[in-house]
Amino acid sequence: MLTFVAGRFVSLCLSLIVASIVIFIVIEVVPGDPAALMLGLNAQPDTIAALRDQLGLDAPPFIRYFSWIFGLLSGDFGISYTYRVPVSDLIGDRLWVSVPLAIYALLLSTIVAFAAGLLAAIRRNSGADLSIMGVTQLGVAVPNFWFAMLLVLVFAIWLRWFSAGGFPGWDAGFWPAIKALTLPAIALALPQASILARVMRSSLIDTLDEDYIRTARAKGLTRAQVLWRHALRNALIPVLTILGLQFSFLLAGAIVIENVFFLPGLGRLVFQGITQRDLIVVKSVVMILVFAVILVTFLVDLAYGAADPRLRKNR
Amino acid sequence: MNMYAKPLALVGALATAMVLAGATLPAFAAKTNLTVGMVLEPPNLDPTGGAAAAIDEVVYANVFEGLTRFGSDGAILPALAWSWDISEDGLVYTFNLAPGVKFHDGTDMTADDVVFSFERAVAEDSTNAQKALFADIATVEAVNDTTVRITLSKPNGNFLFNMAWGDAVIVAPESAADNATNPIGTGPFVFVNWAQGDNVALARNPDYWGEPAKLENVVFKFISDPTAAFSAMMAEDVDAFPNFPAPETLPQLDADPRFNVIVGTTEGETILTMNNRREPLNNIKVRQAIAHAINRQAIIDGAMFGFGEPIGTHFNPTNIDYVDLTAQSNYDPEKSKALLAEAGITDLTLSLKLPPPTYARRGGEIIAAQLRAVGINTEITNVEWSDWVNSVFLNDRDFDLTIVSHTEPFDIGIYGRDDYYFGYDNAEFKQIMADLNNATDPAERSKLLGDAQRRIADDYVVAFLFQLAKTGVANSKLVGLWENSPTQANDLTGVYWQE
Secondary structure, three states: OHHHHHHHHHHHHHHHHHHHHHHHHHHHHOOOOHHHHHHOOOOOHHHHHHHHHHHOOOOOHHHHHHHHHHHHHOOOOOEOOOOOOEHHHHHHHHHHHHHHHHHHHHHHHHHHHHHHHHHHHHOOOOHHHHHHHHHHHHHHHOOHHHHHHHHHHHHHHHOOOOOOOOOOOHHHOHHHHHHHHHHHHHHHHHHHHHHHHHHHHHHHHHHHOOHHHHHHHHHOOOHHHHHHHHHHHHHHHHHHHHHHHHHHHHHHOOHHHHHHOOOOOHHHHHHHHHHOOOHHHHHHHHHHHHHHHHHHHHHHHHHHHHHOHHHHHHO | OOOOHHHHHHHHHHHHHHHHHHHHHHHHOOOOEEEEEEOOOOOOOOOOOOOOHHHHHHHEOOOEOOOEEEOOOOOEEEOOEEEEEEOOOOOEEEEEEOOOOEOOOOOEOOHHHHHHHHHHHHOOOOOOOOHHHHOOEEEEEEEEOOEEEEEEOOOOOOHHHHOOOHHHOOOOOOOHHHOOOOOOOOOOEEEEEEEOOOEEEEEEOOOOOOOOOOOOEEEEEEOOOHHHHHHHHHOOOOOEEOOOOOHHHHHHHHHOOOEEEEEEEEEEEEEEEEOOOOOOOOOHHHHHHHHHHOOHHHHHHHHHOOOOEEOOOOOOOOOOOOOOOHHHHOOOHHHHHHHHHHOOOOOEEEEEEEOOOHHHHHHHHHHHHHHHHOOEEEEEEEOOHHHHHHHHHHOOOOOOEEEEEEOOOOOHHHHHOOOOOOOOOOHHHHHHHHHHHHOOOHHHHHHHHHHHHHHHHHOOOOEEEEEEEEEEEEEOOEEOOOOOEOOOOOOOOOOEEOO
16 A cells, blocks of 8 residues: 555656646746736836846746745745735635635535435436436536526526625635635536536446345345445445546636636636736646646545555555 | 415515515615726736726725826816926926825825835836836925925926826835735725735725715725626626626616616727838828728727727817817728729738737727728737737737727827837927927917827828727716726715715
């Protein structure tokens, strides 16, 4: 088990180093001068030069790469070009929106998908199965931003139960913050839950057809006992894979939903950073997202190991 | 009646009562708070340290004040300077400052702060985006605490106008360095909090030196997505959206009794810039041909949902000195073809670079079609702002045509700039601008402004399209918002709720 974990860890570190170099180079070749953009159409050349100097844009790339990396390692992400505040503060604030939103959406989708997938698998070909499959088909097909707009129309504009968007901050209290995240979380959870439910169903159906399930039943276990003790655990591997991918997606890919609900999350920070050429923010946020994705993959790998002992030995 | 009817009815009544209470309660309380929607979030809150319009849209007149200020009609009004005297030769301005003015941190605003602010703006390491506003200042002296004497190196008829810009506000040496994140000004509102990515909150300044604001709390909320902006308006999450990003929904909002649609003008002259440095655009006949190929109203209708006023020169049509020259470059495709033939042009393909705003992206497609009709092909490239600044505006100048709205107030002077991206170099125009700077007599200035407008129209420097409209939405009970945009600002000093 230890060598398995160590092997995974080395691969994690290598991925991070390669990712940091790629991100740095991509950001380097993006056209556009942040200083010129900030100062607008009437700025004089010497003003732009003064600002470039203040922002430290004139150092050689090599030096800037290492000062960025060492800064990241020591928790110093630099100062945002446009906001003029430490990037770590900006990211910290946004994480308090993006991470709870991702967890909220993941919880919703997991609970719904487990229940629906389980029901569909054990009542295969019943009316319940068919309707769950129908609804999830729709859930996968419907673009989540459109679903989000529909939610706003019904719950914010017609019923007035929720705000159309925005985030009051956790200072406003736990429930107001949760309330503000509810519609976005539902919009994010729908497609995820649909995919997860379908994977859960087919994986469970495959497992229930295995010989050892029949043997367990022959030993005299009830259907429920077989399901809980033998089938579920083995059906979980593909589900875990999807869950890991989904969490990364929810964290990094919620940008469209953040725009629809004008939530101050990480996705919008990157988006704003790109349009305003706040490159120092962009590269740090992208790096953090890469780190999160790689970390989640690492944890999922470990979870495989826990769920399936054979994977540990092969390594 | 069955046994469940009574409890059910009770629940129903309770629910109805709750909904009613929830819906009507806010109306009873006298409302003194306001939520204003904005498309772009300001990158920082220091109007002297960046060109972003969003900075002034939050802090101009609300948090920061200058010696003079813009009124809603574009007039120059006294602000921190109560009055001023101008010497006969137009070189020495003596400003009398309002006494007893305090910055929000409690320090006194005196003549020394004015000296500090202007010296900071022109300093070598200054990052003031409009440094040119201060170019003619020779010296700034504090005569006493409430008197400032500014001596110019040459007369400048625009000086009081320049002092009204957000970039010329008065800041304090104690707080200037932190204004980007914690703005300390002298205005009727104090800065409270900035939740980056979401909102900026201001509160009424209880110690304001002038007439205090009527609103107690103001929140500027940043909503960039047009659909989200519409939803926020409809759900009444925001009370006003002075520059509303979804013009296609304005008729619907206008029909709703809860809202007023406010249509005004801005200082944005939207133009199709032609690179005068390049073949064949250095030929006036070709530029004239392009100007005549363009149907302005079609662009306004097609790209701007009918909002916008055609212009024939680089000047705001609402300005008293505006000269209507639209007829000189009227829509006449036949004349356009004839001019091209005269210039010996066949098979012309021009590059057209379009920055992100709707007027450019949608307008660009329409212009491309109109040019094709007279035999000019275009290669459209969509660029982001930063790329546009680099490849079109500042460094490479790698373009034939581009569309942009010049939103600075009173900026006809850009046609006289050396090495500007137009590539227009005309001694006569520069002379008009120099004379204008020296002129203080209103009649003479008016004549010179007319000459300047005619000069650039006669030279077909660019194709003048339309004056950008300001289309906003506000709650119908809200009074006192600016209709026009003489500068990019949301002056909330006089805003209040009816009832």
